[in-house]
Amino acid sequence: MAPPKRKRAEKTSPPLVDPEGMFKGMTVFLVPKGIQNSRLQIWKHKLLQMGAIIEDKFRTSVTHVLGMNLESILQELDIDKLKNFQGNILPYEWLENSLKFGEKVPESSFSLRVPLSKEIHSEIPTTSMKSGILNNDHPHEDSKLNRINSSMENLNHSFGAHKSAEIAGDRGHELSLLYSPPDLNRNITEIFGRLINVYRALGDDRRSFSYYKAIPVIEKLPFKIESIDQVEHLPGIGKALKDHIQEIVSTGKLSKLEHFEKDEKVRTITLFGEIWGIGPATALKFYEKGHRTLEDLSNEKSLSHAQRLGLQYFDDIRAKIPRKQVSEMEMLLTKTGEDILPGVIIVCGGSYRRGKAFCGDLDIVITHPNGISHKGFLAKYVKYLKDIKFLREDLVFSVHSDEGTDSGVDTYFGLCTEPGQEQRHRIDLKVYPRDIYAFGLIAWTGNDxxxxxxxxxxxxxxxxxxxxxxxxxxxxxxxxxxxxxxxxxxxxxxxxxxxxxxxxxxxxxxxxx
The missing domain is CATH 3.30.210.10 (DNA polymerase, thumb domain)
Structure with a gap:
């Protein structure tokens, strides 16, 4: 029954085809490995609709090969067929971005290079960094990944491979998908980042959010901005931000930021607002009480325990954590959790899960597949992590799973250190019942x-x-x-x-x- 239905659907598509669409001139071979068939069919339809030709086999007429990643493409097509290929090899991420922005994004920033036959084993992981692929199937893979894979295999044995991957978000696959934009306009994004801190400290969430939205758009551009004309049609960049970009490109600075940083009130409130536990209203209150520096604030008797810890470890908490360190800490957390509660699912969310090279803190999202064993886990987990001196200071600790209040979500916020180190890092542990875990994972992965x-x-x-x-x-x-x-x-x-x-x-x- 399925084939006739597809034929009928194909007869209705020609009237919708735009021969001058954005994929005009492309003859595409789609590698199905690793992609759900329903999603593949949607992409086929979109490509055909917008002017492309789809080939069902890898022929000489093909101009573009699209696949999940380089690894899946090499598993589908022999490398000898690809090494003389004169067209372009792209990940499906390129197609998704093109459809999202409504125009073909530059292929050069996504293009996948096929290694020579003798380079396959040594170069695929390195080459794939740009498109975000590491091969976790090789026996000599990094030992840290093997430890995670081992934990996942235990879960698969207990609860079924498909179910565990579905619950955990397919962690082994995700760890390999790095977010590595060209980031050629750091002169602009760094200034916007400082403005975000200023507006957050002033309690102006609307303006702070507009800069927050603009940064990923700008850092993904495959070219250096030299004229405002280049960003005329970028999504999320309004007139005010375009004017800022023009000023930064022309002068190398932004007068608005300089004005803020020279204003004592704004400068002080921004500084105090970066202390964990101090919001805009409290920062303003401390300013009005005459405090101007962190040293002044250390004598403030009204500081809560959490705020005092935020002040004490101010520099530690502000420091970005390299991805490698976060990965090592996630390994420790995963192994420790498995020792306490076999089958527990522990995922590091936030910017780490989104593939960023540096993270501000650790957002750990936890559940158990059976929907019951998560209860009481957090208290044991926190105690164990304190015993091994991983968790050092507490900021927030609340348990609701036993009583079923607050949706049964248990929470711990605190400070942690790597084994043998003293530098503090912020860490959040959230334990969700299995039936709402997906919502927690989305929220704590982000972005905002x-x-x-x-x-x-x-x-x-x-x-x-x-x-x-x-x-x-x-x-x-x-x-x-x-x-x-x-x-x-x-x-x-x-x-x-x-x-x-x-x-x-x-x-x-x-x-x-």
Whole structure:
């Protein structure tokens, strides 16, 4: 029955084809390995719709080969067929970005180089860094990845390979997908980053968010911005930001930022706002009490225990953590969790899961596949991690899983150190019941732009989305949001949440929007 249905569908598509579409002139061979068939069919339809020709076999007429990554392409096509290929080899990420922006993005920043036959084993991991691929199947893979794979194999044995991958977000695959944009306009993004801190400290979330949205767009550009004309049609870049970019490109600085940094009040509030536990209102209060420096603030008697720790370890907490260190700490956390509770799922979310080279802190999202054993786990976990001197100071510790309050989510915020080190890093541990884990994983992976878009999309469809579920929104009074219902829509995985909302699926490394 399936083949006739596909034939009927194909007969209806020609009227929708735009022969002058953005993929005009492309003859494409699509490598299906690693991609769901339904998604592959959507991409085929989009390519055909926008002017491309699809070949069902790798022929001499092919101009472009698209695949999940270089590894999957080499498994499908013999390297001898590819080494003389004069066309371009691209990951599906290139296609997704082109469809998202409504125009072909430059192929050069995504192009995959095919190694010579003798280089395959040595070069695939290195070459793949740009497109975000490491091969975890080789017996001599990095020992750290092997430890994670070993843990995942234990889970697969207990609960089924498909189920464990679905729950954990296919961690072994995700670890290899690095976010490595060209980042050729750091002169602009660094200034925007400083403005984010200023506006956050001043409590102006709207302006801070506009700069936050702009940074990923700019750092992904495959060219150095030399004229405002080059960014005229970029998404998320309004007139005010374009004017800022023009000034930075022309003068190398931004007068607005210089004005803020010369203003004592703004400078002081921004400084205090970077201390963990101090928000805009509290920072302003301390300024009005006459404090101007961190040393001044150390004598403030009203500081809470958490704020005092934030002040004490101010420089440590602000320092970015290299990805390699985060990976090593995640290994330790995974192994420790498995020792305490076999089968536990522990994933490091945040910028690490999104593939960033540096992280501000560790966001650890935890569950157990059986939906029961997560209860009571956090207290044992925290105690064990303190015993081995990994967790050092507590900031927040709340347990709700036993009573079922607060959606049964257990929380620990604190400071940690690597074994043998004294530098503190911020760490958040969140333990979710299995039935709402997907929502927690999405929220704690981020980024903020994506989370905001998903929340707004949910609201437009009559739902409320947060880290504990997707709820039917009750009717609110005019001009006010309604409350959320008590029961969440059941979604077993992140992908199911995206599908339910009708939002295109994004792998974690694609969520730096």
């Amino acid at each position: 732009v994506l989370n905001r878009r998903l929340r707004l999309l949910a609201e437009s469809k009559g739902y409320r989305l947060d880290d504990t579920g997707l709820f039917v929104a009750t009717q609110g009074s005019p001009g006010k949001r309604g409350m959320k219902s008590s029961a969440t829509i059941h979604c077993n995985s992140e992908r199911e949440v995206f599908d339910f909302l009708g939002f295109p699926w994004l792998e974690p490394h694609q969520r730096n929007l």
